[in-house]
Amino acid sequence: MPASASELVATIRGWTQCVNEKRWNDLPKYVHSTYNQNDIEYTPESWAIHLREHVAPQLGGDIIINEDSIIVDENTQCASFSIWVKFKPEVPLLGYLPKGRDILLVERGFVWFTDGKLSKALLAVNSDDIRKQLADPDANFMPNLINEDPVPKIEAPLPRKKLEEIYRAYVDSFNARRTQSEYAKYVHRPEAALNNKTLARRIMDDTVTAIPDLQVQIHTLIADEESQRVAVWLKFTGTPVKEYAGLVVDGNAVQFTEHATYQFVDGKIQRIWGFMDWDEARQQQRPAGPKPIPVL
Structure with a gap:
């Protein structure tokens, strides 16, 4: 059972x-x-x-x-x-x-x-x-935590299957490069900071500029109807054409992971908590570099 x-x-x-x-x-x-x-x-x-x-x-x-x-x-x-x-x-x-x-x-x-x-x-x-x-020993750092943002009041929560459907359409839009015209269809206030005080759209645009053929696959997705949150494990693949996030241009494709949690309100993304595992890609280019952080 x-x-x-x-x-x-x-x-x-x-x-x-x-x-x-x-x-x-x-x-x-x-x-x-x-x-x-x-x-x-x-x-x-x-x-x-x-x-x-x-x-x-x-x-x-x-x-x-x-x-x-x-x-x-x-x-x-x-x-x-x-x-x-x-x-x-x-x-x-x-x-x-x-x-x-x-x-x-x-x-x-x-x-x-x-x-x-x-x-x-x-x-x-x-x-x-x-x-x-x-x-920087004097760095004043606090993690970008999910629980610091309470679940907003939602008048008409969407069923789990609908949340999954919307998120998959959002990913399809990115892969087809329809973001320029469709971003506001999936995101509340696209001009607002969505991820750790940074514009999610800016991160997306900068990454695609450096890796124009970037494609993303959904490896795992969980949608929670009560909180209207979607958690995903994403796999990215693409070939850098300019230096970015510690990556160099060597003509070879890299793969890397992103874990992200999305807060949906009325069927649109209101908040994102996530990070890309750039070390995963850097290790493919420089396997002799510093060892990655051990995970628990």
Whole structure:
């Protein structure tokens, strides 16, 4: 029998609490007998060892995980989640030496469950925000959190299937380059800041200018009827023609991921929380560069 939404949320909260309390021996009970995280296979025991001996030491050991947002789809036994982590690195990270100060990390992704336990995960970390903090010890940084924006009052919420339909049409519009004429069809106040005080349209236009053949595929999508929010895991593919976001022009296509959550109001996007995993693309061009941030 599929687990309920509350049971799935409890599983996510259980493993984060284990990490916070360093109860490494308790972690396996939240994991299915086979667990795939970012295409790496683990057993419950090897995953606990990986967190204890690899991830925690790189992040300084004193890790505090804070919940941001969880959206659950009981039908697919899948959840989108966002957490932010406070840690104090003690070893070089992303090519920077530790500065003896707390760093805030945002991690977002999707997890799937079998028999109520974690069986698969796709996770991404916003490494660029971490670089800003490591490069400038005096940087005043706060993560762009979903839970800081309350769910707006919505008079006539759309059914889940309709939210999915609108979002897929929005992606189709981007891939067909109809954004110039159709953007206002999908977005409230297109001139307003939608993502971390930045115009989402400007990010879109700048990225397409640098990667004109950019195409996006929806890997995973969850729509929540109660909050009118849609969470997506997107895969981008394209060939840079100008330097952008640390990418160089070498004639080769790159692939990268975006995790985003959209707030819909009256069938249009009102707010976006998301980030692109540019490190994923940079690693394809410079595999000998600094190792990426470990995910939890």
